[in-house]
Amino acid sequence: MHQVCLRVEEGHGYVQGDRIPLQRSKILIGRKSGGSKLDVHFSNPYISRKHAVILCEDGMYTITNLKSKHGLDVNGYPLDPFQQTVLCDQDVISLAKGAVKLTFINQAETEHEKTRDLVLEQELFKICREKRRVYIQGEPLQLNGKDMELLLLLDDNCDRVVLYEEIKKQIWPERFTGCHSMPDMVDQEELTALVYRLRKKLGSAGEKIITVPRTGYMLEK
Known part of the structure; x- marks a missing residue:
């Protein structure tokens, strides 16, 4: 029987490479303190x-972020307070901006199980929206942050042109003014660089992202 565990990459109180078995249906992770009932505990103050x-x-x-003060990331993607995400074999869990790093290991998970939640299947690549994962020819591809957000936005509008302004508003909501009387804080070069980076990471599958001159981008089926 394969063991499901967390492998410690960084974390005060453990040695790098230590494996913490996940033998219960609920595993609480936190800072060691008097009277705390934790399954996995660290002494780092953050x-x-x-x-x-x-x-x-x-x-x-x-895994769910329990409104932690210094945050929780999975594969570089930050989880909001009380946000939950599915864990897959080799997912990297980062607590408090890397103060603790753990790798989730589930060797019993087959490739079929990893991709069972796919909602879009194409000839060259697959997107698993719930797990925020991309597979190229069956192999997982690491996509984080705005790269993943852009791909999901294009996927939501598959075979439809997504306008430049729409992309800026969705990917950089904190910077997009949306007001014609004020210049947008996201220039075209920054958007072009993001699309270029995403295409490069997708390899030959990046050819499915079509440029519509002076208008926007489209993900082609």
């Missing part, structure tokens, strides 16, 4: 007393 929880239901593992 870790919240109750930082995150891993749940297992019907063989599927999820």
Whole structure:
């Protein structure tokens, strides 16, 4: 029987490479303190007393950010307070901006199980929206942050041109003014660079992102 565990990459109180078995359906992760009932605990002051929880239901593992003060990332993607995401084999969990780094290991997870939640399947690549993962020819591709946000936006509008302004508003909401009387804080060069980077990471699958001159971009089926 394959063991499901967390491998410690960084974390005060453990040695790098230590494996923490996940033998219960609920695993509470946090900072070690008097009277705390934790399954996995660290002494780093940046870790919240109750930082995150891993749940297992019907063989599927999820992790939830318990409103931690210094944050929780999975594969570089930050989780909002109480946001939950599915864990897959080799996912990297980062607590408090890297103060603690853990790798989720589930060797029993087959490639079929990894991709069972795919909502878009194309000849060259697959997108798993729930797990925020991309597969190229069956191999997982690391996409984080705005790269993933752009791909999901284009996927939402597959075979439809997404206008430049629409992309800017969705990818940089904190910087997009949306007011014609004020210049946008996202220039065209920055958007072009993001699309170029995404295409490069997708390899030959990047050819499915079509440029519509002076208008926007489209993900072609």
